[in-house]
Amino acid sequence: MATRDRVELEDVGSGDSALVVPPELPVLPLRDTVLFPHSFMPLAVAREMSVRLVTDAMTGPRLIGVFTQRDASVEVPSEEDVYRIGTATRIHKMFRLPDGSLRLIVQGLTRLSLKQLIIGDPYLRAAVDITPEIERPEDRLEIDALQRNIRTNFERIVSLSPLLSDDLQTLAQNIEEAGKLTDFIASSLNSLTTATRQEVLEAIDVRARLDLLNRILIKELEVLELGSKIQSQVQSEVGKNQREYFLREQLKAIQRELGDEDEHTKDIEELRQKLEAAGMPEAVMKEALRELDRLARMPVAAAEYTVSRTYLDWLVALPWAKRTDDLIDLKRAKAQLDADHSDLEKAKERILEYLAVRKLNPDLKGPILCFVGPPGVGKTSLARSIAEALGRKFARVSLGGMRDEAEIRGHRRTYIGALPGQVIQGLRRAESKNPVFILDEIDKLGADFRGDPASALLEVLDPEQNSTFRDHYLDVPFDLSEVLFITTANVLDPVPPALRDRMEVLELPGYTEEEKLKIARDHLVAKQVKNHGLTEEQISFGDEALRIVIRGYTREAGVRNLEREIGALCRKVARRRAEGDEAPVALTPDVVQEFLGAPKFEEEETEERTSKPGVAIGVAWTPAGGEILFVEASRMPGPGTLTLTGHLGDVMKESARAALSWVRRHAHDFGLDPNFYREMEVHLHVPSGAIPKDGPSAGVTMVAALVSVLSGRPVRGDIALTGEITLSGRVLPVGGIKEKVLAARRHGITEIVLPRQNEKNVNEDIEEELRRKLTFHFVTTIDEVLAHALTSATVESPVQATSTPAEASVGA
Numbered sequence: 001m002a003t004r005d006r007v008e009l010e011d012v013g014s015g016d017s018a019l020v021v022p023p024e025l026p027v028l029p030l031r032d033t034v035l036f037p038h039s040f041m042p043l044a045v046a047r048e049m050s051v052r053l054v055t056d057a058m059t060g061p062r063l064i065g066v067f068t069q070r071d072a073s074v075e076v077p078s079e080e081d082v083y084r085i086g087t088a089t090r091i092h093k094m095f096r097l098p099d100g101s102l103r104l105i106v107q108g109l110t111r112l113s114l115k116q117l118i119i120g121d122p123y124l125r126a127a128v129d130i131t132p133e134i135e136r137p138e139d140r141l142e143i144d145a146l147q148r149n150i151r152t153n154f155e156r157i158v159s160l161s162p163l164l165s166d167d168l169q170t171l172a173q174n175i176e177e178a179g180k181l182t183d184f185i186a187s188s189l190n191s192l193t194t195a196t197r198q199e200v201l202e203a204i205d206v207r208a209r210l211d212l213l214n215r216i217l218i219k220e221l222e223v224l225e226l227g228s229k230i231q232s233q234v235q236s237e238v239g240k241n242q243r244e245y246f247l248r249e250q251l252k253a254i255q256r257e258l259g260d261e262d263e264h265t266k267d268i269e270e271l272r273q274k275l276e277a278a279g280m281p282e283a284v285m286k287e288a289l290r291e292l293d294r295l296a297r298m299p300v301a302a303a304e305y306t307v308s309r310t311y312l313d314w315l316v317a318l319p320w321a322k323r324t325d326d327l328i329d330l331k332r333a334k335a336q337l338d339a340d341h342s343d344l345e346k347a348k349e350r351i352l353e354y355l356a357v358r359k360l361n362p363d364l365k366g367p368i369l370c371f372v373g374p375p376g377v378g379k380t381s382l383a384r385s386i387a388e389a390l391g392r393k394f395a396r397v398s399l400g401g402m403r404d405e406a407e408i409r410g411h412r413r414t415y416i417g418a419l420p421g422q423v424i425q426g427l428r429r430a431e432s433k434n435p436v437f438i439l440d441e442i443d444k445l446g447a448d449f450r451g452d453p454a455s456a457l458l459e460v461l462d463p464e465q466n467s468t469f470r471d472h473y474l475d476v477p478f479d480l481s482e483v484l485f486i487t488t489a490n491v492l493d494p495v496p497p498a499l500r501d502r503m504e505v506l507e508l509p510g511y512t513e514e515e516k517l518k519i520a521r522d523h524l525v526a527k528q529v530k531n532h533g534l535t536e537e538q539i540s541f542g543d544e545a546l547r548i549v550i551r552g553y554t555r556e557a558g559v560r561n562l563e564r565e566i567g568a569l570c571r572k573v574a575r576r577r578a579e580g581d582e583a584p585v586a587l588t589p590d591v592v593q594e595f596l597g598a599p600k601f602e603e604e605e606t607e608e609r610t611s612k613p614g615v616a617i618g619v620a621w622t623p624a625g626g627e628i629l630f631v632e633a634s635r636m637p638g639p640g641t642l643t644l645t646g647h648l649g650d651v652m653k654e655s656a657r658a659a660l661s662w663v664r665r666h667a668h669d670f671g672l673d674p675n676f677y678r679e680m681e682v683h684l685h686v687p688s689g690a691i692p693k694d695g696p697s698a699g700v701t702m703v704a705a706l707v708s709v710l711s712g713r714p715v716r717g718d719i720a721l722t723g724e725i726t727l728s729g730r731v732l733p734v735g736g737i738k739e740k741v742l743a744a745r746r747h748g749i750t751e752i753v754l755p756r757q758n759e760k761n762v763n764e765d766i767e768e769e770l771r772r773k774l775t776f777h778f779v780t781t782i783d784e785v786l787a788h789a790l791t792s793a794t795v796e797s798p799v800q801a802t803s804t805p806a807e808a809s810v811g812a
Helices: 048-057 137-160 167-173 178-188 194-201 206-258 263-277 282-296 303-317 330-340 345-360 379-390 422-430 453-460 497-501 513-531 543-552 560-578 589-596 650-665 699-711 737-746 756-765 768-773 782-789
Strands: 024-030 040-045 063-068 085-096 102-119 124-130 369-372 394-398 436-440 484-489 504-507 539-541 585-587 615-622 625-637 642-645 680-685 719-721 751-755 775-779
Touching: 024 040, 024 048, 024 085, 024 102, 040 048, 048 063, 048 085, 048 102, 063 102, 063 124, 085 124, 085 194, 137 167, 137 178, 137 206, 167 178, 178 194, 178 206, 194 206, 263 282, 263 303, 282 303, 303 422, 330 345, 330 379, 345 379, 345 504, 369 379, 379 394, 379 436, 379 484, 394 422, 422 436, 453 497, 513 539, 513 543, 513 560, 539 543, 539 560, 543 560, 543 589, 560 585, 560 589, 585 589, 615 699, 615 737, 625 699, 625 737, 642 650, 650 699, 680 699, 699 719, 699 782, 719 782, 737 751, 737 756, 737 768, 751 756, 751 782, 756 775, 775 782
Parallel strands: 024 063, 369 484, 369 504, 394 436, 436 484, 539 585, 615 719, 642 680, 719 751, 751 775
Antiparallel strands: 024 124, 040 102, 063 085, 085 102, 102 124, 615 625, 625 680
């Protein structure tokens, strides 16, 4: 292998004709380098056969042939592995190194063409011919022009390249022969590749060689000029920054010497250090430094100073790079969730699924979860438990009553007292960029002339957009993609469809009596006893006492009022002890009634109320859970009208008209006069008239009440009905099945009639223990509903059918 340090030119005669080269020469193959005629070059020889070749050559005329290998990795090259044009070379000096390798100083003499490579022992030999240059007289003018261009370009290259000696310009100017000039310049340029050098060596025609070298030099000059331009720009930028740094340091030193360093300068420097340590993205840092420079030039007394300073304080305080590491331990997380909350299995399962996926894919974007359920079922506390299970910080913002879009996006800094929105403020309080962030009561958002907060939340709750959330106050992007957003709502109807589409809804239904009892034993009692300064030895709650509180003093889907009543019992005991009576208190049903007074809620006497025809029991869903409702129907002489009372909504009124139309159409099936409606007024009333009621699920209950009052057959008092009806007599599915079933069970109902399509909801949402205590009838037609609901006994005179009934007209 050969390396080249520098090139010198030596005139070896008036022309190549003076050199005598034998027809066969030993061949030294070169790796990654090309030796040109008229140039000197140092070579390193290490291959065993090459060392033998040089040793033998030094005993003779020292003349060898040098040919460059096409592939430097070949150890013993064949004829196809070397280029056809090489150089006749004389060895001037040889140095033997301790490791057996050689260092040579060689001189290129003239070009050789390879006729045949002879592979023998101990080294390569070749049949060669001298290859003379071709220079035609008619090319003289073009050769002179190319020589001038080449000299000019070479001089510029030498001046731009730090690796080339300035002496090369003088040497090039002293060479008159065009061929020698091209060989000298080509051998001097370190940046040329081996293939490019070989191309110049193989150019026998002098004019063609000059043209080739000229194009090479032009390209090389363009590269150097571009590199020089880039280097100048970099040095200019670095020089500017260094200059500013030195000037600032000098200014500080002068101020310290004069004792003029003021608080303003200290504040600016402290802010600068805080900004640099905040870990902001590059774009945000650029904006922050621009604002800081503006603040530095501003007088402290200026009106804008406080605005600018507050803005920078907000930028410094935000968690741009602060995050907590997730503690993804599924067993620990499950234990944490179970310890904090009873039931809520679907919500817990979804959280554990998220943790499992997060463990396999740490870059997963957080889901947007929406917990929907009645008050007091644990939506907010479940979100807090999720934060503890993940090991994350917790932030909460209540959206109830929020009407201003700026509460979410912040106010622009042009306004006096402007601040960032609640999202950014929550992150600042959490001091982490990946907290569990709960947006409470999302269904209570409002809208007015100041904007729609729900529309502003569209960006916040979209994982594809919130990575560049831009608060109006900050006016720089902040990445919210690592935040785990959880929203809560009592009902989804007020939430706009576009916002609802961005959230994964998890329903948290109300609790059964057994679940409430378990929650009270495991969580509420211990919490209230501790909060009131008592101990378990001083006050004890029996299961029967808790059941009395649940049944007689609360009527809710959650446990918030239950906790409040348990707290009231603890207060009574605490007052006794404070007055000197330190006897332990064991709470029994009688003691509960003594402390809390008469029960607030009495069980409805369903059997008594339905003993007369015209009363049917329905079940309804409410934001607070489920509730039973009575539908009462009455008939009386009148002009043939339908009266509806009970604060009913439009949908419920339409259900009543549809029920009456179906009854008129099928009157003959129940032995009724199809023309009963002409001289009879029908009145439908749903008690608790102060409470608004709406929805289609009372349709089957209204049909049962109407058929009951017209036929004189009472509706059973132990059965509840729900389902939407059609004029053709079909029963359609409804929602809120679990809440309705719990309400029926709470009031002692033992049988429930449900649409056939809701059977899957019962199997999925109702616990097996509760299903065993109730009898479910799944129906598809109104006829099936009436078969289950009506008694066989007639206690009042029905509206008798005539012998030739006319078909009743359909319509309310």
